[in-house]
Amino acid sequence: MINSTFKPWIYWYASPDIKPNTFGVKGGQLSFLNKSQIKEIDSGAKEILKRTGVKIPNRAILERLDNLGSKVDYKEEKAWIHSALVDEALDKTPKTFNFAGRDPKDYIKLDNERVYFVHGIGPYLVAPDGSMRQPSLRDMQDAYRVVSACENIDVAGIPVGGTQSTPQEYMDFPVTVRRLKKYTMMLDMMEKPVDTTKQFMVDREDETGSARQGSLDQIEMEIAVRGGIDELRKFPMSLGFNEAVSPLMYLPRNLDKLIAYTEHGLTMIIGSVPMTNATGPATLAGTIVLWLAETLAGLVIGYVMGKPEYRSPALWMCFTGLFDQKAAHGHIMGSPEGFMVQAACGEIAHYYGFPFRGCTGSPSKALDPQAGYDTAICLMVSAMAGINYNVSVGTVGPGEMGVSLEKMVLDNDLTGYIKRIMNGIEVTEETLAVDVIDKVGIGGSYLMNAHTRKWFRKEQYFPSLFDRRKYEDWKRRGGKDAVMRAQERVEEILRDYWPEPLDADIKKRIDDHVKSVAKRESKR
């Protein structure tokens, strides 16, 4: 019962017998659309692609589509994609992939069933009262230490930061070098897979045309970590993010990035974030049709720009984007409509066989009940709808304003609840316990019982911060509310825990790569 492998810093670890599930939990119990509705949405989206077309500001892609029989307008940078090509891309694009951090042994497997939780991004570090600040390098490291200690979080996002939050310490480097330095720090701090998606997306400096070079620099670095492109393809470390801008536009920098990934046969993320009411129709079904048209266009682009010998798998995505008519702004991460839209988008992705990436969050600015409710409902609905890759756990504020370390540790308990629910009720002869019930008999107790001793840790999830103590016991322990306990937990982690550093050989290979990029940049 007392597990000798127990790490002291995770003494609150739910059950030493149950390691964090690297193979996710199975979702898909909840459904908003039936098959015939999905088919109607599918035909609506395909009609948009044929009738309205998509803006694709990239000559190479337009030429390829032209050659494959789609109508293109080079001057307007538009393409009208025909359904046969869409169907071919749907059929031939790989639908499962592995994803790992610095060590391929710690991979997760993405398919259209398994559900994972991914730590959030966000440029600011948000205190429980809603005050924000630009993070320092140390803040970012601290965020990673907290994420490391959250056993229910499967993947670490970029903690507190796109480029708005590049730590002061890295500001003197050229933008590409800055990113690689940040990535090095992440790999040094984190054993879990690291989601660097937003590393580029939020980067306004990519407008200058450095997106392709930046992606190639990152891929080179990952090859240095894995020791070869084949190994990297088997266990990708990052995902090429190509988001359409609704309605029906692609951006040059996103396309550059996508091509960098597909020509290496590395996994791509395709999708969009239409905001109901503003960049998408007011009706949820209409928003979904628009999203699907944009997503299928992204899939086709990735497909035609890839190599037949090693095709890039695709992770589909949609965010919970709502433009709120009352607040008069958009990208609301936390509305019932948004939760349903992304769950339905996930169902459609699954219908075609693809894994799906969704997002949680809350427009609440502070770490308050609303932040908790929004996150809890979103993640529960998402998990039950089988959304496979749930990002932005641990964030608060509209549009993923920032990361809260306190919310991170609370969300760890929340995701523990959800994983427990998703694992369901095991029914076997042993769990039915008829013999045990007979033996305990009438009026007995199951507390001191071998069956109880064997099963309770497996059956029950033990939250580390959610309080269930008796009033007197709670009072005796200081009578602290959840936020106070979360603050203490964060302090405790930051006092006691440092992750294993990156392997010295790998570190050297990375550093050499970063130096060579720095040298190249200095010559520009």
Add this chain to the structure above:
Amino acid sequence: MKKEEIIQELHEVVLEGRLDESAALAEKSIELGYDPLDTLQGITSALRIVGEQFNEGSIFLTELMYCGETAKDAMNVLTEEVKRQQKEVPYSGRVIIGSVEGDIHDIGKSLVIAMLSAESFEVFDLGIDIPDDVFVEKVRELKPDVLGMSALVTTTMLKFRDVIVALEEAGLRNKVKVIIGGALVDMNIAETSGADTFGSDAIDAVEKVKALLELG
């Protein structure tokens, strides 16, 4: 087996709650002629650790109970031997405990007994549904340091007062400390019924008993 080895082994058996092994180990230590008072130390040191682990949340109630029972089995063997050698058993104190008349709940009471035993108290369990006069007789007969009474439901909680009044009438109230417990019991109930204190749970009950007896 050397004495240190057997003490260490017993310590680990208790830590891991290996219920079937502790009594045999205790018997073995006696066969080998080791002082049972020394062997007891290995058990009490393990129980201290187990208590801390439960308090910080790394082991849970069922496991704690197993550790307690494991310790109790060995302690019973060892205390018998201490008595046989006509030495004094180093109990922390004597407690009698029971559920009041009309109350048949005993899970909480069993926990308190396990916890008290683990802390080296000599505990007499009167059982459930105990009439007022039995409590009084037993206090007179056994002269405990502490009387513990348990009641789960509000109606049977009224019995606390009745027993305490009966103790007063028998002239025994000032000879014994009284602690009460049960899911709904709080300090207010303790005061109105005339008890010295209450235990909010098994761990708290042991702390309160220690405080009543001014033990560290």
